[in-house]
Amino acid sequence: xxxxxxxxxxxxxxxxxxxxxxxxxxxxxxxxxxxxxxxxxxxxxxxxxxxxxxxxxxxxxxxxxxxxxxxxxxxxxxxxxxxxxxxxxxxxxxxxxxxxxxxxxxxxxxxxxxxxxxxxxxxxxxxxxxxxxxxxxxxxxxxxxxxxxxxxxxxxxxxxxxxxxxxxxxxxxxxxxxxxxxxxxxxxxxxxxxxxxxxxxxxxxxxxxxxxxxxxxxxxxxxxxxxxxxxxxxxxxxxxxxxxxxxxxxxxxxxxxxxxxxxxxxxxxxxxxxxxxxxxxxxxxxxxxxxxxxxxxxxxxxxxxxxxxxxxxxxxxxxxxxxxxxxxxxxxxxxxxxxxxxxxxxxxxxxxxxxxxxxxxxxxxxxxxxxxxxxxxxxxxxxxxxxxxxxxxxxxxxxx
Amino acid sequence: xxxxxxxxxxxxxxxxxxxxxxxxxxxxxxxxxxxxxxxxxxxxxxxxxxxxxxxxxxxxxxxxxxxxxxxxxxxxxxxxxxxxxxxxxxxxxxxxxxxxxxxxxxxxxxxxxxxxxxxxxxxxxxxxxxxxxxxxxxxxxxxxxxxxxxxxxxxxxxxxxxxxxxxxxxxxxxxxxxxxxxxxxxxxxxxxxxxxxxxxxxxxxxxxxxxxxxxxxxxxxxxxxxxxxxxxxxxxxxxxxxxxxxxxxxxxxxxxxxxxxxxxxxxxxxxxxxxxxxxxxxxxxxxxxxxxxxxxxxxxxxxxxxxxxxxxxxxxxxxxxxxxxxxxxxxxxxxxxxxxxxxxxxxxxxxxxxxxxxxxxxxxxxxxxxxxxxxxxxxxxxxxxxxxxxxxxxxxxxxx
Ligand SMILES: Nc1ncnc2c1ncn2[C@@H]1O[C@H](COP(=O)(O)OP(=O)(O)OP(=O)(O)O)[C@@H](O)[C@H]1O
Ligand SMILES: Nc1ncnc2c1ncn2[C@@H]1O[C@H](COP(=O)(O)OP(=O)(O)OP(=O)(O)O)[C@@H](O)[C@H]1O
Ligand SMILES: [Mg+2]
Ligand SMILES: [Mg+2]
Numbered sequence: 001x002x003x004x005x006x007x008x009x010x011x012x013x014x015x016x017x018x019x020x021x022x023x024x025x026x027x028x029x030x031x032x033x034x035x036x037x038x039x040x041x042x043x044x045x046x047x048x049x050x051x052x053x054x055x056x057x058x059x060x061x062x063x064x065x066x067x068x069x070x071x072x073x074x075x076x077x078x079x080x081x082x083x084x085x086x087x088x089x090x091x092x093x094x095x096x097x098x099x100x101x102x103x104x105x106x107x108x109x110x111x112x113x114x115x116x117x118x119x120x121x122x123x124x125x126x127x128x129x130x131x132x133x134x135x136x137x138x139x140x141x142x143x144x145x146x147x148x149x150x151x152x153x154x155x156x157x158x159x160x161x162x163x164x165x166x167x168x169x170x171x172x173x174x175x176x177x178x179x180x181x182x183x184x185x186x187x188x189x190x191x192x193x194x195x196x197x198x199x200x201x202x203x204x205x206x207x208x209x210x211x212x213x214x215x216x217x218x219x220x221x222x223x224x225x226x227x228x229x230x231x232x233x234x235x236x237x238x239x240x241x242x243x244x245x246x247x248x249x250x251x252x253x254x255x256x257x258x259x260x261x262x263x264x265x266x267x268x269x270x271x272x273x274x275x276x277x278x279x280x281x282x283x284x285x286x287x288x289x290x291x292x293x294x295x296x297x298x299x300x301x302x303x304x305x306x307x308x309x310x311x312x313x314x315x316x317x318x319x320x321x322x323x324x325x326x327x328x329x330x331x332x333x334x335x336x337x338x339x340x341x342x343x344x345x346x347x348x349x350x351x352x353x354x355x356x357x358x359x360x361x362x363x364x365x366x367x368x369x370x371x372x373x374x375x376x377x378x379x380x381x382x383x384x385x386x387x388x389x390x391x392x393x394x395x396x397x398x399x400x
Numbered sequence: 401x402x403x404x405x406x407x408x409x410x411x412x413x414x415x416x417x418x419x420x421x422x423x424x425x426x427x428x429x430x431x432x433x434x435x436x437x438x439x440x441x442x443x444x445x446x447x448x449x450x451x452x453x454x455x456x457x458x459x460x461x462x463x464x465x466x467x468x469x470x471x472x473x474x475x476x477x478x479x480x481x482x483x484x485x486x487x488x489x490x491x492x493x494x495x496x497x498x499x500x501x502x503x504x505x506x507x508x509x510x511x512x513x514x515x516x517x518x519x520x521x522x523x524x525x526x527x528x529x530x531x532x533x534x535x536x537x538x539x540x541x542x543x544x545x546x547x548x549x550x551x552x553x554x555x556x557x558x559x560x561x562x563x564x565x566x567x568x569x570x571x572x573x574x575x576x577x578x579x580x581x582x583x584x585x586x587x588x589x590x591x592x593x594x595x596x597x598x599x600x601x602x603x604x605x606x607x608x609x610x611x612x613x614x615x616x617x618x619x620x621x622x623x624x625x626x627x628x629x630x631x632x633x634x635x636x637x638x639x640x641x642x643x644x645x646x647x648x649x650x651x652x653x654x655x656x657x658x659x660x661x662x663x664x665x666x667x668x669x670x671x672x673x674x675x676x677x678x679x680x681x682x683x684x685x686x687x688x689x690x691x692x693x694x695x696x697x698x699x700x701x702x703x704x705x706x707x708x709x710x711x712x713x714x715x716x717x718x719x720x721x722x723x724x725x726x727x728x729x730x731x732x733x734x735x736x737x738x739x740x741x742x743x744x745x746x747x748x749x750x751x752x753x754x755x756x757x758x759x760x761x762x763x764x765x766x767x768x769x770x771x772x773x774x775x776x777x778x779x780x781x782x783x784x785x786x787x788x789x790x791x792x793x794x795x796x797x798x799x800x
Contacts, residue, residue: 224646231631235634235636243628
């Protein structure tokens with residue numbers, strides 16, 4: 001089973017390596033030529049491909065977030081603190097590194113090869129509450145964890161945060177592949193700050209899982225009450241028709257407290273814990289699928305972008321009246337899009353937003369654009385039609 | 401324990417008997433004299449005092465409603481049908497009677513000594529789907545059960561009801577002391593009709609309890625999923641911040657299926673079943689408390705009503721200009737209320753709705769009203785100050 005688990009992860013790495021190579025050889029040249037980066041999305045860098053799938057842990061203080069990570073790693077991580085009072089006072093990215101050390105947030109946020117430069121927008125007050133914890137570890141080769149400070153409740157709630165807490169959780173939610181909300185039987189309360197945090201995850205509902213931790217601290221009947229009350233309020237707060245998956249168990253190194261929950265409870269918790277571990281093990285594969293998917297979408301968008309630019313360039317007069325022609329093209333951009341759509345048989349829904357495009361276009365001289373180079377487009381078409389399917393075929397089997 | 405359980409029920413009967421006597425001797429004369437029945441609420445009849453506390457069962461077909469009642473009675477009731485397909489096709493009131501028999505709805509609804517005359521407003525189509533099942537039974541001496549046809553889901557939903565189903569559930573909800581919503585692990589779905597039924601219970605949320613029946617038909621992990629999903633959707637549908645009490649178990653005569661749920665499950669279900677039985681045993685006492693409470697509220701309202709009528713009568717001129725005076729009093733009724741309030745030091749919130757009072761008053765000749773009779777008011781005051789507390793004191797101890 002250890003043998004079997006090793007294989008897919010190699011394959012994932014290979015698929016990602018393959019994509020990276022295809023990007024440099026076939027897609028990036030087209031993006032650069034027609035300035036896709038200015039109109040749509042920055043050029044991809046190595047760190048965009050290499051970023052490991054991330055799992056974020058959120059929950060009230062002392063629900064066992066830090067302990068959960070330690071439990072999965074089967075060891076502590078540099079800078080980890082565990083205790084009954086609020087202990088973790090910062091966002092900590094726990095990731096793979098050559099040796100065990102912590103790096104301050106300000107340092108990490110300026111490193112272009114790390115996927116955290118976007119966090120600078122949350123300011124110095126946040127960066128001083130942000131930390132990177134590195135260590136060599138087989139699990140961290142494939143997953144990065146984001147530990148977080150306990151969500152506040154009652155009095156403490158808003159006053160003492162010196163930065164935009166829900167802004168940060170929202171930022172991480174977009175980057176993460178899985179978000180675990182931790183509760184324990186004595187901390188079920190979904191405070192106002194917690195509600196705001198959950199709202200900040202909107203659009204990423206499919207990534208949310210709930211952990212009812214320390215479930216062996218109460219007896220079975222109490223556990224049913226606690227669990228019921230949790231589902232009752234989660235249903236209202238998450239507000240999706242699909243029921244969120246809740247894992248009930250005790251995620252630490254101690255054995256399940258059998259005197260409280262009995263053999264059935266122990267059995268249940270162990271099955272639940274296994275299920276969650278499987279879910280976690282599945283992440284790299286799913287993240288890989290998602291990355292391929294995003295990559296294909298990007299390639300299609302870049303192609304359409306090239307067609308548009310090439311078309312606009314072609315519509316410019318050879319000699320006189322260039323300024324007037326440019327203005328006319330911008331004014332009638334919607335019609336021009338329609339022409340491109342018809343000419344190349346493209347789906348209308350795949351076209352970029354006209355208004356945004358107009359705005360960026362205003363800063364350019366259309367006449368200076370490159371003509372459409374069929375060879376470049378052909379390279380991307382080949383990539384979509386042959387290279388990517390080939391890549392997936394070669395590295396597919398190990399998964400299934 | 402059987403001895404102990406017997407005592408309170410005698411006491412309940414005695415408290416109710418006492419109230420009935422006090423009503424006839426002291427409160428009713430005041431109500432009649434000042435026509436409280438026309439302005440506020442019909443005179444109470446013997447059946448208003450004698451109606452047993454009622455428990456209504458609602459839920460999808462085959463969730464075990466009829467079986468639940470049979471289980472509590474430890475025997476079947478006349479006309480009961482149990483089966484996997486939809487079986488109960490009518491509302492059945494299961495109550496105490498000299499011998500076992502069923503009485504058709506049309507007959508029951510015209511009996512003035514029964515509390516079901518109000519159901520005639522739902523028409524013949526409903527009355528033909530209404531039935532009274534009587535039998536001598538110690539439990540039915542103290543509780544009346546209302547069995548109901550399964551709530552429909554999917555296609556069947558609205559089309560085939562020939563009467564206002566949710567109107568009927570709403571009517572019973574107002575009369576009932578407890579409403580049990582039954583679910584089973586394979587019938588969790590809250591259909592549109594079920595949603596409407598739950599809406600029809602609004603205002604009686606405190607009476608609602610939920611039963612997750614047949615809980616031994618799935619294993620523990622499945623049960624947790626099922627229970628979680630139930631709470632998730634109930635929280636949204638009931639929409640109260642307080643979590644509804646859910647009893648998890650298997651309410652029939654067969655022993656718990658231990659192979660599915662194990663010894664802990666068995667133990668849990670048995671505790672839950674005991675809790676529900678305690679809740680049911682508590683109903684007669686609670687119903688008695690409520691009846692006393694309602695009676696006291698009614699007495700206060702009748703007294704204020706008498707003060708108002710007496711005041712209006714006093715404001716009428718002895719000889720001339722009666723019509724004009726009546727009109728002036730009606731037009732300024734709010735001010736007159738304020739005068740009464742000040743004169744007798746009454747709480748403003750206890751006064752009746754001015755507009756409704758005006759409307760009824762329009763049909764009367766104020767001059768024909770009785771003058772305020774201090775002796776009558778004194779009788780009610782004495783009843784509130786001495787008789788009722790005495791009644792409660794004499795019959796209080798057996799409960800606690
Ligand atoms: N599964 C568990 N069962 C019992 N106790 C636990 C469990 N997990 C953690 N604990 C205990 O709960 C306390 C809080 O744990 P921990 O510091 O990991 O929580 P945290 O969520 O990271 O809190 P904070 O938000 O303050 O960082 C510690 O005393 C820890 O030993
Ligand atoms: N606790 C239980 N465990 C297992 N089976 C049960 C249980 N309670 C009832 N049943 C079975 O489920 C079926 C439906 O029971 P029952 O007729 O009491 O349901 P109902 O809710 O009254 O249905 P309807 O709405 O059609 O009247 C029957 O076959 C009965 O034997
Ligand atoms: Mg922590
Ligand atoms: Mg039935």
